[in-house]
Amino acid sequence: xxxxxxxAASPVRSASATWTVIANLVADTVAQSSLLPRAEAEQALSxxxxxxRMLIAAGHLEGHPITLVAGNVHCEITTVFGTAALTLEENLxxxxxxxxxxxFTIYLPSPAPLQDQVKAAxxxxxxxxxxxxxxxxxxxxxxxxxxxxxxxxxxVTPR
Amino acid sequence: MTSTYTYTYSRTHxxxxxxxxxxxxxxxxxADLKVNTDRLRREWVENxxxxxxxxxxxxxxxxxxxxxxxxxxxxxxxEFPVSYTTAGEGNAEFTASRARLARFRAKVDRVPAGTTYRxxxxxxxxxxxxxxxxxxxxxxxxxxxxxxxxxxxxxxxxSAGMRYHYI
Numbered sequence: 001x002x003x004x005x006x007x008a009a010s011p012v013r014s015a016s017a018t019w020t021v022i023a024n025l026v027a028d029t030v031a032q033s034s035l036l037p038r039a040e041a042e043q044a045l046s047x048x049x050x051x052x053r054m055l056i057a058a059g060h061l062e063g064h065p066i067t068l069v070a071g072n073v074h075c076e077i078t079t080v081f082g083t084a085a086l087t088l089e090e091n092l093x094x095x096x097x098x099x100x101x102x103x104f105t106i107y108l109p110s111p112a113p114l115q116d117q118v119k120a121a122x123x124x125x126x127x128x129x130x131x132x133x134x135x136x137x138x139x140x141x142x143x144x145x146x147x148x149x150x151x152x153x154x155x156v157t158p159r
Numbered sequence: 160m161t162s163t164y165t166y167t168y169s170r171t172h173x174x175x176x177x178x179x180x181x182x183x184x185x186x187x188x189x190a191d192l193k194v195n196t197d198r199l200r201r202e203w204v205e206n207x208x209x210x211x212x213x214x215x216x217x218x219x220x221x222x223x224x225x226x227x228x229x230x231x232x233x234x235x236x237x238e239f240p241v242s243y244t245t246a247g248e249g250n251a252e253f254t255a256s257r258a259r260l261a262r263f264r265a266k267v268d269r270v271p272a273g274t275t276y277r278x279x280x281x282x283x284x285x286x287x288x289x290x291x292x293x294x295x296x297x298x299x300x301x302x303x304x305x306x307x308x309x310x311x312x313x314x315x316x317x318s319a320g321m322r323y324h325y326i
Contacts, residue, residue, distance in 0.1 A: 011168065011253050011314065014211065015183070016204050049202035053207075054190075057183030059257050082176070082253040086166040113190040113264070117200075145219035 002136040003072050003095055004065075008088045015057035019049055019090065022077055026068050026106060028094040031103040033071065043155040044106055044127035051121040054114060064109030067133040071101025074136035107133040168253075173314035174215035176253045178207055180312030181222050181239045181319055184260060185278070186258050188237065192270050194226065199276075202291060206278065209289035214317060217243055218286035223279040225298055226270050233298035235268055236324040243317045255312040260321075263308055300324045 005025065009018040017102050023045040031038035045052075065076035075095045080088045098104070099136055110118040110130045122130040182203070189196050199206075213219035225233050264272040279297050308321035 010179035011172035014175050014207055015179055050203060053203050054183070054186040054200065055194070057179045058187045059183060059255060081179075083166075083253065086168065086172075086253075113187055116193075117190060117196060149221055 001072065001097070002076065004090060005075055005077045005095065006080050006088060007060070007077065007092075008080045008085040008090060009056055010085065011119070012016065012085045012088075015053040018054040018056045018079060022066065022079075023049070025077065025092055025095070026066075029068060029073060029075070029098050030101070030104050032094055032096075032113055033104075034099075034100040035099075035102050036070070036104060037130060040108075041104065044125045045132075047125040048106065048108060048121050048128055051108070051114065051117045054117060055109065055111075060109060060111045060114065064111045067107040068095070068104065069107065069133060070098045070104035071105075072097035073101065074133075089101070105129050105133075107131065126144070160176075164186075168251075168315055169317050170215055172253070173316040174211045176212040176314045177196040177214055177241065177312055177317060177319045180255045181210060182207060182220060182322070184311060185222075185224050185237075187260075188224065188264060188267065189276060191264050191267060192226065193272070193276065194270065194274050194276055199260050205289070205291035209292050210280070212289060213282070213286055214241060214281065216284075216287060217317075218282050218284040219283040223281065225277045225279065227275050227277060227298075228271055229273040230271070232326070234303055234324065234326045235301050236298065237302065238322040238324070239311065240322065241317055242320070244315075251315050253312075253314050255282070256310060259312065260308075263323075267323070 007018060007021050019032050023094045026045060026064060027038050027041040030041040038125050059081055061079040062081055065078045068075045106127055107129050108118050122128040122148055186199060221238050221239050226235055227233055279295055284325045303324040306323045308323060309319045311319045
């Protein structure tokens with residue numbers, strides 16, 4: 001199920017501080033799984049930190065999200081910049097759905113002109129990717145149809 | 160019926176905002192020019208802290224990006240002048256001209272492989288010392304043509320512009 005989170009960037013936080021908030025959100029979420037060490041998420045995020053700051057400062061994360069895929073978590077994280085950041089109500093709690101996750105990937109956006117920098121960062125850790133994230137599983141696909149067609153057919157069957 | 164939402168802002172917000180606008184623009188320009196950004200990324204926090212502190216105290220006049228080509232030519236040179244307003248008299252919004260900047264970047268002269276960059280700050284008033292920054296000598300812009308981009312970003316206490324010097 002697709003979830004989204006927004007993090008207030010400048011002028012509320014510097015690019016560095018904004019990255020720290022995003023990194024904590026991702027690491028806290030991954031740490032919900034008993035099978036995934038928080039340290040591994042922290043290492044991956046540390047590897048992406050320098051390019052992450054550039055993406056934030058130049059405003060690219062406003063429209064190009066970082067996507068965390070971990071178990072049932074498929075979350076797009078974007079930043080809010082400028083005056084709107086001052087009134088943003090943030091939800092920085094761990095994203096639900098990662099408790100049963102056995103693996104995770106952090107998909108970094110690759111907007112122009114930072115493609116080379118993002119590719120270089122993504123190549124430094126196995127949990128990072130500069131590829132397009134997979135299409136999120138829809139709620140309907142995961143829980144089956146909401147209408148019981150067989151029951152409807154029974155209801156209209158002449159007695 | 161109308162409704163309003165109030166928010167508070169400080170000179171620190173202004174400094175944070177303009178620092179992001181300037182450093183974000185520099186990183187995009189260097190990436191566009193294919194100039195190696197390893198040092199910029201490595202020294203990001205020092206630069207961020209210094210520029211923010213100098214805007215907050217009102218001492219910063221401009222940030223200057225020089226591109227040093229292997230031939231010895233220094234071009235383009237891009238200046239980011241900061242203008243200050245009396246508290247509360249400036250634009251109460253925090254803005255950045257990013258779409259216009261993206262169009263402008265496409266027109267910036269390409270540079271040969273091996274070009275490096277240097278960052279300078281100039282001052283309008285006494286400044287506090289900041290780690291990682293020391294005295295330096297800017298290259299002359301004599302003989303270069305110049306274009307003023309205009310306002311790059313604005314905030315309640317100050318705004319940042321951009322001037323582009325090229326061959």
